[in-house]
Amino acid sequence: MGEWWTTVPIGSSIGNYEISSISHVTMSPSRQNNHVSSLPLSRTSYNVISAFCTEDNMPQCISYINQELDSLGLCSTRTCIEASSPGGATINTVPAVNAMYEIMQIHRRNMCNLEELEKEQLKTSSNLDHIQMNNSRLKDQLELSIREKSGLHETERQLQLKIKTLQSCLKTEKDEVQKLQSIIASRASQYSHDAKRKEREAAKLRERLSQLLVDRKDKKLAMDVLNSLGRSDGKRSHWKTTKTTASHEGEMYKSLLNDYEASQRSLVLENAELKKVLQQMKKEMIHILSPRPASTRGAASDDSRDQAESDGEEKAGESNRETLDQSCEQAREHLTNSIRQQWRKLRNHMEMLDSQASQVQNQLESDKEVVPRDTHEDEMERMRREVQQCKEFIHAQQQLLQQQLNTSFDDETAVLLNDCYTLEEKERLKEEWRLFEEQKRNFERERKNFTDAAIRLGREKKAFEEDRASWLKNQFLNMTPFTDRRRCSSSDGQSALSIRSEPEMRISSTKSQLAKSSTYATFSTPKPTKSATVPSTTELYRTLRLIPDSSSSRQSKRGCWQESSTIEDGDLRVKSNNRIRCGDLSIFSLGGDENSLT
Amino acid sequence: MNFSEVFKQSNQLCKVSPDGKYLATCVQYRLVVRDVGTLQILQLYTCLDQISHMDWSSDSLFILCAMYKRGLVQVWSLEQPDWHCKIDEGSIGLVSSRWSPDGRHILNTTEFHLRVTVWSLCTKAVSYIKYPKACQKGIDFSRDGCYMALAERRDCKDFVSVFVCDDWHLLRHFETETQDLAGLEWSPNGCVLAVWDSCLEYKVLLYSLDGRLLSTYSAYEWSLGVKSVTWSPSSQFLAIGSYDEKVRILNHITWKKITQFEHPATISNTKAVVYKEVVKRPAVGSDDLSLHNITIGTTLFNTQSKYEICPTPVQLPVVKPDPDRANPKIGVSTVAFSSDSRYLATKNDNMANVVWVWDMQKMSLEAVLEQTSAVRCLQWDPRRPRLAVCTGNTKLYLWSPAGCVSVQVPTEGGFQVQSLNWHCSGDSLILLGKEQLCLCYMDHDQEDK
Known part of the structure; x- marks a missing residue:
């Protein structure tokens, strides 16, 4: 079949090579014969070309060729090769050549086709090989898997067998167990x-035995x-009667x-004790909770509601106290309910405090810098202003000097004096300048001190806040009914203040101030309010005074003041320097304030 | 701490009278009564045979001496030395003899627990109580001496009879819900009777005086159960030691478990103090090995010991019991409350060297005493929270909340403390050796003087 297939494209359908083989198949039967006959012919024609046509059979040959050509459809309309002369052995060359050419063309094409087909065949054969190899491999695989499968089947069978035996074993064991159990x-x-x-x-x-022993009237038994x-007990024994029973x-x-x-x-005692504890706890809770709304100045709706609630609670508590002794069901329930409520409130409060504390902690961190910075900046501003003033004074002085110089130039008579004056003035100016420099330095120092003090103040304030928070916490913890409140508030509170516990609660300065005052009022604890108030400027200065450095600087300042004053005394005679002196005075007004404060 | 000289005794029969004035000891067939203060012999009685049991009457006037082999009981009067009383149980035998709380009746249990014979010293009357049960603790008198509870067995069922001790009138008789009753004990206030089942079943029953079942407690099933039961002196707690190495504490209101104390081999509780007895052998130099030293004897063989406080966790020595043998050495066999009910001392049998002290207020482990040898006896001071322990060697161990001390008994001939008894005042302690006894006076005594 392969052979036949390869011959197929020899037909006219070269261009339609790609057409499916089915179409070729349908075409093939009619053409098959032709090709079969033509092929051997063409092959043999190369070898016995001379034998095909001789002088004698020229016309036959020609006619044969014509026929052939006709059959090939090359010269269908006219005879391709005609004998130029019927009797002669010559052929009409042009059509013959044409026919030849066409035949050659056909031949070439066929050759080409053949080549392609051969290539194709090679490819397909190699493909075939490959596929065959694949096939064999797959066959091997198949065999292997089949073998495996059979093996698996075998093992499965064995396992199933085993299972069966095991199951039977289990059954027997179970039976055994049951039997044993029943035996047991x-x-x-x-x-x-x-x-x-x-x-x-x-x-x-x-x-x-006892009967025997008794019957035997054991003589020994006696x-x-x-x-x-x-x-x-000294009494006589009683007769056994129903009365005795x-x-x-x-x-x-x-x-x-x-x-x-x-x-x-x-139990009653214990109950009473517990009730007392409960009552006390409740009281303490009310105590703790009631001052809070008053203390928080931000009169939030929540707070006011709380206050109202606590008022109601207080009343309820009083009524409870009355009903405490009549330990009836209702009163008890009321008490426990109110306690529960109070407790819930307390817990909320604690949670709030907690959140507040965390807030305040953040706030404090910023506050620590902000609060002193305000005053600090104020002070800086003032100092800057004063420096500006000083500069202005100097400028004015210079102008005045210029004027004086000018006027003195105008006055011809005072030329001699002028020189003296200028010298003197120069000297004085130099002196003034020195003084000014010193003042400026002092100012700088003071400013530095001030900032230091402000920072220290901020730190102190923070520490105080911490103390206060811990104290409040301690106070709260000591409010529990199990410990003596007064004792705790006096001793533990102090210790809490003295020992600086970790800052768990921090309350903003302004808020704390108010809250603190109220709590102190309720708990009647003494001192430590003083250091907590917001520092006024005087206090600020007071704190400044406390610093040893500042005091020394102040002294030096005082010296300066005296110096300057003496200088000014000297200057008093000079009219033109009046204004400078005034300026000096105003500069030192700050120092004067300080002095008066000390 | 002072020690008296050593006296002879036999069968570890040595008891101080309930009023604390006299000390009675038995030496073979002789009964010696001494004054506790001076230790001088006040009376000397001679019995018919070797004494196997001896007991004081509650009013400290009479002493009962039982000779079980002969089935004989002899009673002696301290006030009238020539007064005598002899009770012969005859061929029926005798296994146990005891005073009634009023001190005028003697209760004898016959062999095979055939009956309990009640002999009245006032009227010479004899009464019998049948069907007593042979068990761990079949008879118990209430603390006030009014009632006696007796375990009985009839028709393979357990019963409890409650008698009025005054005239032996049967007050109550009820069946208990036990498989095999093992013991019974009155609460110190005399209103609740605790009854427990044999070790095969964990079951503790609580009966009211009038026979009502108040509560039943069972911690677990299918395993060996109760090993020891003890009431706290305040009647507030009932401590149950069991084979699972735990002590369970029941409360007196709901009769439910409050807590349980476990006895682990590793103590990781950091709050408990672990005292470990450390033996320090005296260094024996070559020149010490003289004949002199050996003849003097005791000091050479006596080893010094002291307590060291071990940091937790501490691993305690544990002996694995043989599971194939009956009554395995495991579980809490000794449970003892201090006189103020504040502390509880326990001993777990598979850690025989260890005494555990629990705080009943904190409900936690207070101290652990790890001894070098197995604990023989432990007893609380009747007045103070002080625990005396002996381990069968020449030392006496005392624990109090303040600390722990090991005292060498300074007697010759290697006095080995087998058992001990507190004097009721808590000022002295009677130490019993194998054949000797010795009194130990506490320092407290001297301080008072």
Whole structure:
């Protein structure tokens, strides 16, 4: 079939090579014969070309060729090769050449096709090989997997067998267990039965033994007492009567009753104690909670509501106190409910405090810088202004000097004096300049001190805030009803103040001030309010005074003041310097204030 | 701390009278009564045979001496030395003899627990109580001496009879819900009776005086159960030691478990103080090994010991019990409350060297005493929270909340303390050796003087 297939494209359909083989198949039967016949012909024609056409059979040959050509469809309309002369052995060359050419063309094309087909065949054959190899491999694989499968099947079968045996084993084991259990049960019952029987027997034996022993009137069985004793309580023994049994019963119930009463009493006592504790706790809670809304100046709606609530609670608490003694169900419930409520509120409050503390902590960090910075900047501004003033004074002085110089130039008579004056003035100016420099330096120092003090103040304030927070916390913790409140507030509070605990609660300065005053009022604790107030300028200066450096600087300043004053005294005679002196005075007005404050 | 000289005794029979004035000791067949203060012999009685049991009457006037082998009981009067009383149980035998709380009756349990014979010294009357049960603790008198509870067994069922001790009137008789009753004990206030089942079943029953079942407690099933039961002196707690190495504390209101104390092999509780006895052998130099030293004896063989406080966690020595043997050495066998109910001392049998002291207020472990040898006996001071422990060697160990001390008994001949008894005043302690006894006076005594 392959052979046939390769020959197919020889036909006219070279261009339609790609057309599916089915179309070729349909075409093939009609053409097959032609090709079969033509091919051997063409092959042989190369070898026996001379044998095909001779001088003698030229016309036949030609006609044959014509026929052939006709059949090939090359010269269908006209005879391609005609004998130029019917009798002669010549052929019409042009059509012959044409035919030849066409044949050659065809031949070339066929050759080309052939080549392609060969290539194609090579490819397909290699493909085929590959596929065959693949096929064989797959076959091997298949075989292998089949073998594997059979193996697996085998193992599965074995496993199933095993399972079956195991299941049967399990069944037998289960049976065994059941059997054993039943055996155990039966043994147990048997044992208990036997034990009972034995016990009964033993009892019977004992009975018998005692009977025998009693019956034998054991002579040995006796008590030999010199003389009988009196009862330990000194009373005589009673006859056994129904009365005594009744009295025994009564006695027993009495002792039982006593015991129950005792236990009840202790329970009541305990209950009362607990109630007292509860009551106290409640009171303390009210105490703690009530001053809070008053203290928080930001009269939030929440706070006011709380206050109202706590008022109501207080009333309820009072009523509870009244009903405490009548320990009725309702009162108790009320008490526990109110306590629960208070507790909830307290918890909320604590949570709020917590959040506040965290807020304040952040705020404080900023406050620490902001608060002193305000005053600091104010002070700086003032100093700057003063420096400006000083500069202005100097400028004015210079102008005046210029004027004076000018006027003195105008005055011809005073030329001599002028020189003296200028010299003197120069000297004085130099002196003034020196003074000014010194003042400026002093100012700088003071400014530095001030900033230091302000920072220290801020730090102190922060520490105080921490102290206060811890103190408040301690105070709160000590408010618990289990410890003596007063003792705790005096001793523990102090210790809390002295020992600086970790700052857990920080409250903003302004808020704390108010809250603090109220809490102190309620808890009547003494001192430590003083250092907490917002510092006024005077206090600021006071703190400044406390610094040893500042005091020394102040002294030096005082010296300066004196110096300057002496200089000014000297200057008093000079009219033109009046203004400078005034300026100096104003500059030192600050120092004067300080002095007066000390 | 002072020690008296050593006296002879046999069978560890040595008891101080309930009023604390006299000390009675038995030496073979002789009964010696001494004054506790001077230790001088006040009376000397001779019994018919070797004494196997001896007991004081509650009013400290009479002493009972039982000779079980002969089935005999002899009673002696301290006030009238020539007065005598002899009770012969005859061929029925005798296994146990005790005073009734009024000190005028003697209760004898016959062999095979056939019956309990009640002999009255006042009227010479004899009464019998049948069917007593042979068990761990079958008879208990209430603390005030009014009632006696007796465990009985009839028709393979357990019963409890409550008698009025005054005239032996049967007050109550009720069946208990036990498989095999093992013991019973009155609460110190005499209103609740604790009854527990044998070790095969964990079951503790609480009965009211009038026989009502107040509560039943069972911690677990299918395992060996109760090993020891003790009431706190305040009647507030009932401590139950069991085979699972735990002590469970029941409260007196709901009879539910308050807490349980475990006895782990590793103590990681950092609040507990672990005292470990450390033995320090005296360095014996070559020149010390003289004949002189050896003849003097005791000091050479006696080792010094002291307590060291171990930092937790501490690993305690544990002996694994043989599971195939009956009554395995495991579980809490000793539970003892201090006189003020503040502390509880326990001993776990598979850690025989260790005494545990628990704080009943904090409900936590207070101290652990790790001894070098197995603890033989432990007893609380009847007046103070002070615990005396002996381990069968020549030392006495005392624990108090302040600390722990090991005292060498300074007697010759290697006095080994097997058991100990506090004097009721808590000022002295009677140490019992194998055949000797010795009194130990506490320092407190001297301080008072």
